[in-house]
Amino acid sequence: MNFSSKILEEAVNQVSQLPGIGKRTALRLVLHLMRQPEQQTDALAQSLLSMRNDLKFCKKCHNVSDNDLCEICISHNRDQNLVCVVEDIRDVMAIENTSQYKGLYHVLGGKISPMDGVGPQDLNIPSLINRVKEEGIQELIFALSPTIEGDTTNFYIYKQLSDLDVNTSTIARGIAVGDELEFADEVTLGRSILHRVPYENSMKS
Amino acid sequence: MNFSSKILEEAVNQVSQLPGIGKRTALRLVLHLMRQPEQQTDALAQSLLSMRNDLKFCKKCHNVSDNDLCEICISHNRDQNLVCVVEDIRDVMAIENTSQYKGLYHVLGGKISPMDGVGPQDLNIPSLINRVKEEGIQELIFALSPTIEGDTTNFYIYKQLSDLDVNTSTIARGIAVGDELEFADEVTLGRSILHRVPYENSMKS
Known part of the structure; x- marks a missing residue:
């Protein structure tokens, strides 16, 4: 792509490093931010930095x-x-x-x-x-x-x-609620029969 | 969504304000950044801020x-x-x-x-x-x-x-290069006949 601005190019390059976001999408996102109030970009950048610097993982369960x-x-x-x-x-x-x-x-x-x-x-x-x-x-x-x-x-x-x-x-592995039986794969369907539950239990939610 | 962290929730909320990005995608992007070196988030945030603050528009053509x-x-x-x-x-x-x-x-x-x-x-x-x-x-x-x-x-x-x-x-409006004629809409096809070009000209690229 032919950017007339190094600053814009750098922003697009950075955004397009995120997974699933290509250069065109990155450009669309960046131009969207340009049209929004400056505070939105500030808040976005700050929350990303804060997330990266201040977020911890639980010492016990790693959540x-x-x-x-x-x-x-x-x-x-x-x-x-x-x-x-x-x-x-x-x-x-x-x-x-x-x-x-x-x-x-x-x-x-x-x-x-x-x-x-x-x-x-x-x-x-x-x-x-x-x-x-x-x-x-x-x-x-x-x-x-x-x-x-x-x-x-x-x-x-x-x-x-x-x-x-x-x-x-x-x-439990089995047929998902709302799924059509005929479209279930054989392994899942087989397990759902093998691990069937008493009908009375299946009515509890 | 049930976040166990206010910081994470704020980051996801900010990212999901971008067009075409929902909460789930925002969470995926944010968690991706968490797994990358801290410098990547820094560079992303800085380039967004720099883009918003330093990018100008040409006084003549508004590019x-x-x-x-x-x-x-x-x-x-x-x-x-x-x-x-x-x-x-x-x-x-x-x-x-x-x-x-x-x-x-x-x-x-x-x-x-x-x-x-x-x-x-x-x-x-x-x-x-x-x-x-x-x-x-x-x-x-x-x-x-x-x-x-x-x-x-x-x-x-x-x-x-x-x-x-x-x-x-x-x-010029007309049939796109590589398009099948039968799938073109009538207005475009009509215009492409109305504004036909001499065959010799069409060979220049």
Whole structure:
């Protein structure tokens, strides 16, 4: 692209480094900001800087937090015996949005994936094992995505816990609510039959 | 969405104010920045601030510029007698990318659109009329989008110029190179026949 301004070019280059944003979209965003009041750009830049400099991760569960411990870990209303193991903080948000879960979390920060060079040592697995040892956790719920990497990670953690007195479970795999049965893949459909639940239970929500 | 951090929430809110970016995309972008080196966020924020504070518009043609006059207006290699009238600076970039045009530009900053409350007084039309009067421009090329608003704007400017000694032209409307004839709309196809060019001319590129 042919910019008549180095400043504009630099702004477009910076914005287009964000994932999923190409040069054309970056230019559109930057020109939009130019048309808005100066305060909007200021507020955007400041909040990005503040986010990068001040945002912390909870020392216990590795969720994002404004303090050393996150709001969920310090809450008295959460079941301290139950820990849900998730890949990243977006999964925490997704589960929190369901309002169905009242335990704690543990954010691994990824999944074991030799293809991407991610091994167990790159994830928050040691701190999870420590939590199980020290906090008297009764049940770990594995809530990783049902992929090969997710299953590998579940199995690795499960093996690490073999000497410890803790129950493990995984979230149910099955047909999504509202989905058409005929379009479900065979593995999911097969599992949903294998792990069928008593009809009376299925009516609870 | 349920953020466990006010700082994160503020960053996501700010980013999601950009056009075409919802909360989910904003969260993805923000979390991406969190995983990158701190310098990337710094550079992004600084370039946005610098863009908003230091970027100027050319006093002559209203194109973006790092100085009072843009690089195109001060260039000695451009034909000073030819001015291409465009809607915004993205159109300047698009035409510059063709490398087919060696004249100057005039950026209107929009099109006359009563529906959106944009009248002639909101656009850079008076400065265009002044340029025609003072700079001895020989030809104005209207290169606005071929919409009702674009045609209205062309006609308004054309009327304003009626007492002045300047030629006007519009960019050719026709079938795009590579397009299938059968899928062209009737108006475009009709115009392309009405404004057919001698075959010898069509072979020049």
